[in-house]
Structures are given as C-alpha cells and as structure tokens.
Amino acid sequence: MTLAGIILGALATFAIYKHLEPTLPDVETLRTVQLQTPLRIYSADGKLIGEFGEKRRTPVDYDVIPPTFVKAFYAAEDANFETHHGIDVKGLLRAFVQLAKTGHIQGGGSTITMQVARNFFLTRQQTFTRKFSEILLSLQMEQELSKDEIFELYVNKIYLGNRAYGIEAAAQVYYGKSISDLSLAEMAMIAGLPKAPSAYNPIANPDRAMERRNWILGRMLDLGYIDDVAYEQAIKEPNTARYHGLQPELDAPYVAEMARAELLDKFPDLYEGGYRVFTTVDSHLQETAQQALANALLEYETRHGFRGPEQHWDLSSLDSATLQKQLKAIPSYSGLMPAVVTQVQDKQIQVRLADDSEVTVDWSGLKWARKNINVNSLGPVPKQAADIVTVGDVVRVRQQQAFADNAEDNPEGEVIWTLSQLPVVQGALVSLNPKDGAIMALSGGFNFYYSNFNRATQARRQPGSNIKPFIYAAALENGFSPGSIINDAPIVYSDPSLASGAWRPENSGGKFYGPTRMREALYMSRNLVSIRLLRAIGIETGIDYLSRFGFDxxxxxxxxxxxxxxxxxxxxxxxxxxxxxxxxxYKVSSYLINRVENVDGKVLVENTATEACPSCIISNQAVTPDGHPVAKQIMDPRVNYLLTDMLMDVIRRGTGHRAAALKRSDLAGKTGTTNDQVDAWFSGYNSRIATSVWVGFDQPSTLGRREFGAVAALPAWMDYMAVALKGMPEEPRQQPDGIVSVRIDPKTGERAAPGSDGIFELFQSELAPPELHLNAQGQVQKEIRPEDLF
Structure with a gap:
C-alpha cells in the first residue's frame, strides 16, 4: 500500500505538473523586470526636489546591501536560502499536512525564492494550485537565476509598511537614512516586517515589533551570523523608528509640480515607471530665490503693521499635553512657527513652541508691531509688550538676523526671535538663462504648502511700466533715438467706458515735465512719453513688435x-x-526640463531649446556648435545695444537706483507699478541672467500708496541677484557697428553748438542729428525743415 501510494502520488504530481507547466510564466523575464518606482524630479546639479507615486521604492543592487542585512533576512525568513534549491521540503510537508487536515493551506513552507515567485507572478490566494505553481516556478528560478539575483528581486519588491516597497525605501521611511547607515538592531527591525508589515510595524505596534526584532537577533546569534557582543549591544538599543516623510534635498515644490504637470500626458505610467527628471534649476540659486521672495513679503508685512493673533486660547483650561497637541496641529511655513504667549512683561514676551520649548521675544523683535488699520494706516507706536499681545494669544515667531538699528541691544549678526505673521501679500520670482531660456530658479509664492497656486506661471497681472522697454524698443526700430525729444505734457482721450467720458493719464506723482529726452523719460518712467511714443509708431506696430518676444x-x-x-x-x-x-x-522660450531618463538611465527626452548665437546668425548656421537650434534674431543689434544702455540708466540714476548697491556696471532693468500700486515689479538682467519679480495680492487691490516696484519688488531682486552674480565677472558689452556718439543739446536733442553746454548721446548712425551749419559770424544757421513751415 505504501509503495502504491507513493507511485500514485508521483503520478498525480506528474499529471499536475504537465497540466500547469504550459501556463507558467517565463522566469527569464525576471532579469528585465520593471519594478513600480515613483517619479523623481531633480535639480540640474542632481538634488532631489520631489517624488510622485503611491509606492515609495528605491531599487538597490545586491552589491550595495550590507552583508549583515542579508543575514538578518536569512534569519527571519529562510536560514537555508544559500543551500536549498528553491523549496524547503520540511516546510512543504507541514503545509500539505495542513491541507489534509483542513482542506486548504494555511501558510508556511515558503522560501525566499518562493516568495519572489508569488510576489512577481502569482496571487496570495491560499490554494493548492497556486502553491504548486509557486513550487514549480521556484525550481525554475533556481536553475535560471543566481542566489544574489533572487535575493535582490526579493528585497526590492517586498512591501514593508507605510507605503515603503523594498529595503531602501523602508530604511528611509522608518529611520530617515540609507541601508548602509542602519545599525544591526535597525536592520533586524526591517527584516521582521515581511511576515506581517502591519502587525510588526515599529511605529503602529512597537511592542510586537520589538519582540520580533529581538527574536531575529537571537536567531542571528544562534546561526552564527553575529557574536555575543554585537547581540548584547543590539538587544539594548531602543526602538528609534518614526515616520520620515519624503525629505527632498532641495525645497522647490513649485518647480516639482511644474515638471510633473508637463510630463503627465507624455508618460501613461508616469508614477510607476521609475522616471528621473532633471530640471534646469540650480539648487543654490533656487534656495536663494525662495528665501529672497519670502523675505521681501515678510518685510512688506512689517511695514504694514501687525494684524493681531491668529487665535486666542484660555490657558487655564488647557493642560500641557493638550496645549502642545494643539500647537502641533498648526503647520509651520517658511520658518514661521506657531506659538502661544505664556507671559507678557514690560518689553518682552515668553512664548511656547510646538516642540514644548519656551523662547523669549525681546523688544527688538516686538517694537515693529504697530496695529494694522489698513494698507495706508498704522496705529500708534507700541510702548510696551502689552500693547501688542496678551497671554493666550496664538501668534507666529521666527528667527532672523538682528538689524543694524538693533545693534545696541543685539550686535549685528546675532540671531534673535521676532514676532511675525503669515503674509497676506504674495509674489513670484523667475530667473532665466538668457542664452536659451532655461529656468535657473523659480518661486511661485511665499510657500507652496501655504498656497500651491503658482503665481510665476498662473497669475496674469498688469506689468505696468515693466512693459515700457518693449515699447521703447519698438520706437527705436521706427525712427526714434535716445536723444529724441518728446513732450511730457497732459493729454486727454475720449473714453465713453469711463464715468468721466475721458481718459487723462498722469505720471506717478501727478507732475508733468515738458519736453523730455527719450532716455530720461525711460529711466524716470514718464507715462505721457510712453503714450506719445506708442501713438507715434501706431498701436498695431507696437503689438506686432511685442509679439516678437512671445507676448500673446x-x-x-x-x-x-x-x-x-x-x-x-x-x-x-x-x-x-x-x-x-x-x-x-534673440527669441528664446522658457523651459524647465533638461532631460528625462528611464529606470536604466536611458535618456528618453532631452531639451531642444533654441539658443542665442550671434556668430551662427552671421555665418548663416541653423545649428549651434553644441547641436541646438539657433534662436531667431528679433531685434536690430543697435536697437538692443541702445535699449540696454538706457535701461542701465534706470539703475545708475533712475527709479531702480537702489540696485546700484550691487556695485556692478553691467546691470540693466526696469521698475513697474500699476495704477493705485496694485502690482509692483522689477525686471533686470545682464548678459548671463535675467530675473523678474512681482509682488501683489492674489485678489487685486492696492498694496499701499508708497508700495512702488522699487520698494516692494526690487529688494527681492537685489537679494537674489547679489548671490546669483557672486563671482561672475562683468562682461563689457560690445558696441555694434552703426552706433555713433554725438554731443547734443539736452533741451533740444540737436547737436550742441560750439562752446555751449552739451551731453554725449548714442545714436544709430543714420538717425544722428545733422551737422551744424555756421554763418560768416560763426553763428548756428538753423536748417529749415519742411515740417517747420507748418
């Protein structure tokens, strides 16, 4: 009977094998398997900006896995892995006994190889057919793959709780570090998770997790994987696991979201395919841009006074634990931490932070907080801390450098605590490489998590005087010169859409200055001159010219x-x-993505941006030396030179003169402020970097009567450019042929008479004022032009 049973069993097994064998997948495919890996976005210098995908996974090669970590998994899951041929006979016998007694398999008997077979090819359904398929696949895998390959597949595929798939992701999630930096106890803790990621989760179930960890450590000792000293040290180590969310190396969520959105329609498996996206942003400049904009917005808040506490709590009704829990529930944004006032003294306050610490805010960090009445009005200067806050007020505090006017109490450079508030004003900063339009840095607002609306790309606002350089360039292309005289005088246009029935544009301040040179009108931002220039060249001509630059x-x-x-x-x-x-x-378009790689490092997408290449234009080449399309020339080189020279005067002597503090001679730019100071701008550049800053409210309203572009936007531009330009040599501009310098009378724009006061001005050679004609007495004989007869 026994022999007959064995024969029948063997025949049955063979029959089952022949039945299942045609349906089994090819284990060779495991060599090229595509693990579901999230989308990762990086800066140009390789720093992680963002990760998108349901599964956190970072596949690792077997060679980088610490040997002790490998042994921890052997101890936990399969001590005979290195010697068996894919199956554990004793374990399988136990499984078949369960089948005979209960009618179904309850589990057990699975080697690491069998788990790989199940995880990649099969379901977790406990059936005989699935188990037999698992055995057959395991046997095949041991024939086709090495032990190292099988183990690598295993540790990269397994689910280990908290959205972590694979050991590297688990190390990051539970300990915030890579597998190479884990202690023995931490390795054992992770090795205990595959059996039941929820039951043995060191965060959700710390007691059971510690029991399993210590059991694994004991197994490692018994199996000779570790010695007594290592065991004793590891067993005493406390459970240090806690949830570590994704920690980007570079805080640039606006950039990450832009890249994700751009690729969404191009890759159906965007969140699972393991794509690596390298953007054009420079990590150092990006950090600088975000901080420069945030500082400018907070300075605006300081200028406009304190709006009061966010909340008020009755501290007598709250115990310490409840108070801390409530503080932790309030998010911090860009260094603005929630705090509750616990003491108010004469010239200082004590506040409690979410980490249960107490800090002191001295008078130097309080005295700014005059009451905000509206954007144009502040309350009286506070004389004591009680004029500002009371005990129980929930406020924001931040650390910042002491200013020079605080030096008596706080020496320059000392970090102090100061009262603050979340800004209601917003802004954007965009910095581009002029050569090809690559985005070097971008901030779409004060803080992405406070408001994820990207004002850099989504906010359509009036540019105010920031548009004037393009109007002036159109005029220079159509017969005007920097020395042209235009009348800065009142003008009235009929406009039935206005209540008054007429449009009466004014300069900022309401003054008019009469005949004005075009250069001076630009650097002083005279509105009436800009209007007359546009009227002279024609509105359609102006629009056509602006469209060259990409304006719709x-x-x-x-x-x-x-x-x-x-x-x-x-x-x-x-x-x-x-x-x-x-x-x-030269016409360039902004772009963010430099290249996209697949999980194997193959480049799938590479930027094909056009590049400015003057020498290519001269030699009639369509491609630059590095293989990029040549950007279209959209400005006469002479007009470009003259315009930049005029915009340099904005910084040398005009509305942007504060930027002269950067002490560079190669900067040009323009302020911009709209009616009622609703929008404030500054845009400026040299040959290597172009940056624009906008400040305003999301719902358009006045920033305040003194909040011009030079006040609200220029400080962020300067803070950013001071860093961006550091170490960058100044590049003198090359004057193109066809430019002449002529000494003119600044009042008339004509050539200066001998012996008279005059200034030198640049002209396109064909537009230079004509030579003076002198009579016999040496006096200027004015040439009568046809238009002078009328």
Whole structure:
C-alpha cells in the first residue's frame, strides 16, 4: 500500500505538473523586470526636489546591501536560502499536512525564492494550485537565476509598511537614512516586517515589533551570523523608528509640480515607471530665490503693521499635553512657527513652541508691531509688550538676523526671535538663462504648502511700466533715438467706458515735465512719453513688435493704455521677454526640463531649446556648435545695444537706483507699478541672467500708496541677484557697428553748438542729428525743415 501510494502520488504530481507547466510564466523575464518606482524630479546639479507615486521604492543592487542585512533576512525568513534549491521540503510537508487536515493551506513552507515567485507572478490566494505553481516556478528560478539575483528581486519588491516597497525605501521611511547607515538592531527591525508589515510595524505596534526584532537577533546569534557582543549591544538599543516623510534635498515644490504637470500626458505610467527628471534649476540659486521672495513679503508685512493673533486660547483650561497637541496641529511655513504667549512683561514676551520649548521675544523683535488699520494706516507706536499681545494669544515667531538699528541691544549678526505673521501679500520670482531660456530658479509664492497656486506661471497681472522697454524698443526700430525729444505734457482721450467720458493719464506723482529726452523719460518712467511714443509708431506696430518676444497679442490691449502696461501677463512671460533683450535680441522660450531618463538611465527626452548665437546668425548656421537650434534674431543689434544702455540708466540714476548697491556696471532693468500700486515689479538682467519679480495680492487691490516696484519688488531682486552674480565677472558689452556718439543739446536733442553746454548721446548712425551749419559770424544757421513751415 505504501509503495502504491507513493507511485500514485508521483503520478498525480506528474499529471499536475504537465497540466500547469504550459501556463507558467517565463522566469527569464525576471532579469528585465520593471519594478513600480515613483517619479523623481531633480535639480540640474542632481538634488532631489520631489517624488510622485503611491509606492515609495528605491531599487538597490545586491552589491550595495550590507552583508549583515542579508543575514538578518536569512534569519527571519529562510536560514537555508544559500543551500536549498528553491523549496524547503520540511516546510512543504507541514503545509500539505495542513491541507489534509483542513482542506486548504494555511501558510508556511515558503522560501525566499518562493516568495519572489508569488510576489512577481502569482496571487496570495491560499490554494493548492497556486502553491504548486509557486513550487514549480521556484525550481525554475533556481536553475535560471543566481542566489544574489533572487535575493535582490526579493528585497526590492517586498512591501514593508507605510507605503515603503523594498529595503531602501523602508530604511528611509522608518529611520530617515540609507541601508548602509542602519545599525544591526535597525536592520533586524526591517527584516521582521515581511511576515506581517502591519502587525510588526515599529511605529503602529512597537511592542510586537520589538519582540520580533529581538527574536531575529537571537536567531542571528544562534546561526552564527553575529557574536555575543554585537547581540548584547543590539538587544539594548531602543526602538528609534518614526515616520520620515519624503525629505527632498532641495525645497522647490513649485518647480516639482511644474515638471510633473508637463510630463503627465507624455508618460501613461508616469508614477510607476521609475522616471528621473532633471530640471534646469540650480539648487543654490533656487534656495536663494525662495528665501529672497519670502523675505521681501515678510518685510512688506512689517511695514504694514501687525494684524493681531491668529487665535486666542484660555490657558487655564488647557493642560500641557493638550496645549502642545494643539500647537502641533498648526503647520509651520517658511520658518514661521506657531506659538502661544505664556507671559507678557514690560518689553518682552515668553512664548511656547510646538516642540514644548519656551523662547523669549525681546523688544527688538516686538517694537515693529504697530496695529494694522489698513494698507495706508498704522496705529500708534507700541510702548510696551502689552500693547501688542496678551497671554493666550496664538501668534507666529521666527528667527532672523538682528538689524543694524538693533545693534545696541543685539550686535549685528546675532540671531534673535521676532514676532511675525503669515503674509497676506504674495509674489513670484523667475530667473532665466538668457542664452536659451532655461529656468535657473523659480518661486511661485511665499510657500507652496501655504498656497500651491503658482503665481510665476498662473497669475496674469498688469506689468505696468515693466512693459515700457518693449515699447521703447519698438520706437527705436521706427525712427526714434535716445536723444529724441518728446513732450511730457497732459493729454486727454475720449473714453465713453469711463464715468468721466475721458481718459487723462498722469505720471506717478501727478507732475508733468515738458519736453523730455527719450532716455530720461525711460529711466524716470514718464507715462505721457510712453503714450506719445506708442501713438507715434501706431498701436498695431507696437503689438506686432511685442509679439516678437512671445507676448500673446490676445493679452495685449489694442489701445494706448498698452504703453502703461495694462496687458495681462504672467511673471514667466515678462521674464522671458527680458531674457530676449538680455541675450542681444534673440527669441528664446522658457523651459524647465533638461532631460528625462528611464529606470536604466536611458535618456528618453532631452531639451531642444533654441539658443542665442550671434556668430551662427552671421555665418548663416541653423545649428549651434553644441547641436541646438539657433534662436531667431528679433531685434536690430543697435536697437538692443541702445535699449540696454538706457535701461542701465534706470539703475545708475533712475527709479531702480537702489540696485546700484550691487556695485556692478553691467546691470540693466526696469521698475513697474500699476495704477493705485496694485502690482509692483522689477525686471533686470545682464548678459548671463535675467530675473523678474512681482509682488501683489492674489485678489487685486492696492498694496499701499508708497508700495512702488522699487520698494516692494526690487529688494527681492537685489537679494537674489547679489548671490546669483557672486563671482561672475562683468562682461563689457560690445558696441555694434552703426552706433555713433554725438554731443547734443539736452533741451533740444540737436547737436550742441560750439562752446555751449552739451551731453554725449548714442545714436544709430543714420538717425544722428545733422551737422551744424555756421554763418560768416560763426553763428548756428538753423536748417529749415519742411515740417517747420507748418
């Protein structure tokens, strides 16, 4: 009977094998298996910006797995892994006994090889057919793959709780470090998770997790994997696991979201395919941009006073634990930490933070907090801390450098605590490489997690005087010169859409200055001159010219108000336009993604941006030396040179003169402020970098009567550019042929008479004022022109 039973069993097994064998997958495919790996986005210098995908997974090669970690898994899951041929006979016998007694398999008997077979090819359904298929696949795998390959597949595929798939992801999730940095106890803790990731989770079930960890350590000792000293040290180590969310190396969520959105329609498996996206942003400049914009917005808040506490709590009704829990529930943004006032003294307050620490805010960090009445009005200067807050107020505090006027109490450079508040004002900063439009840095607001609306690309605002350089360039292309005289005088246009029935544009401040040189009108931002220039060249001519820079004509008003910046443009569009001026007059488009690689490092997408290449234009080449398309020339080189020279005067002596503090001679730029100071701008550049900053409210309203572009936006531009330009040598601009310097009378724009006061001005050679004609007495004989007869 026994022999017959064995024969029948063997025949049955063979029959089952022949039945299942055609349906089994090819284990050779495991060599090229594609593990579901999240999308990862990096800066140009390789720092992680963001990760998108349901599964956190970072596949690792077997060679980088610490040997002790390998042994920990052997001890936990399969001590005979290195010697068996894919199956554990004793374990399988136990499984078949369960089948005979209960009618189904309850588990057990699975080697690491069998788990790989199940995880990659089969379901977890406890059936005889599935178990037999698992055995057959395991036997095949041991024939086709090495032990190292099988183990590598195993530790990269397994689910280990908290969205972590694979050991590297688990190490990051539970301990915030790589597998190579784990202690023996931490390795044993992770090795205990595959059996039941929820039951043995060191965060959710720390007691059971510690029991399993210690059992594994004991097994490692018994199996000779570790010695007594290592065991005793590891067994005493406390459970240090806690949840570590994704920790990007670079805080640039606006950039990460832009990259993700751009690729969404291009890759159906975007969140699972293991794509690596390398952007154009420079990590150092990106950090600088975000901080520069945040500082400018917080300074605006300081200028406009304290709006009061966010909440008020009755501290007598809250115990310490409850108080801390409530504080932890309030998120911090960009260093602005929630705090509750616990003591109010004469010139200082004590506040409690979410980490249960107490800090002191001295008078130097409080005295700014006059009451905010509205954007144009503040309450009286506070005389004591009680004029500002009371015990139980929930406020924001932050650390910052002491300012020079605080030096008596706080020496320059000392970090102090100061009262603060979340800004209601917002802004954007965009910085581009003029050569090809690559985004070097971008911030779409104060903080992405406070408001994820990306104002750099999504906010359409009026650029105000930031549009004027493009209007002036159009005028220079159409017969005007920097020395042209235009009358800065009142003008009235009929406009039935206005209540008054007429449009009466004014300069900032309401003054008019009469005949004004075009250069001076630009650096002093005279509105009436801009209007007359646009009227002279024609609105359609102006719109056509602006469209060269990428501005959509649909967003440009077909009226003279265009000259004052009533278009609807994003900061990205404005920065891109300035980049084309900065590079010498070549049309470039902004772009963010430099390349996309698959999980194997193969480049799938690479940027094909056009590049400014003056020498290529001269030699009639369509491709640059590095293989990029040549950008189209959209400005006469002479016009570009003259415009930049005029915009340099904005910084040397005009509305952007504060930027002269950067002490560079190669900077040009333009302020911009719309009616009632609703939008504030500064855009500026040299040949290597073009940056635009916008500040305003999301729901358009006045920033305040003194909040011009030079006040609200320029400080962020300066803070950013000071870092971006550090170590960058100044590059003198090459004057193109066809430019002449002529000494003129600044009042008339004509050549200066001998012996008279005059200034030198630059002209396109064919537009230079004509030579003076002197009579016999040496006096200027004015040439009568046809237009002088009327």
């Amino acid at each position: 004509p649909a967003n440009l008003p077909r009226g003279l108000s265009l000259a004052l910046g009533t278009a609807s443009l994003t900061p990205m569009e404005v920065a891109t336009g300035y980049a084309s001026i900065a590079n010498g007059g």
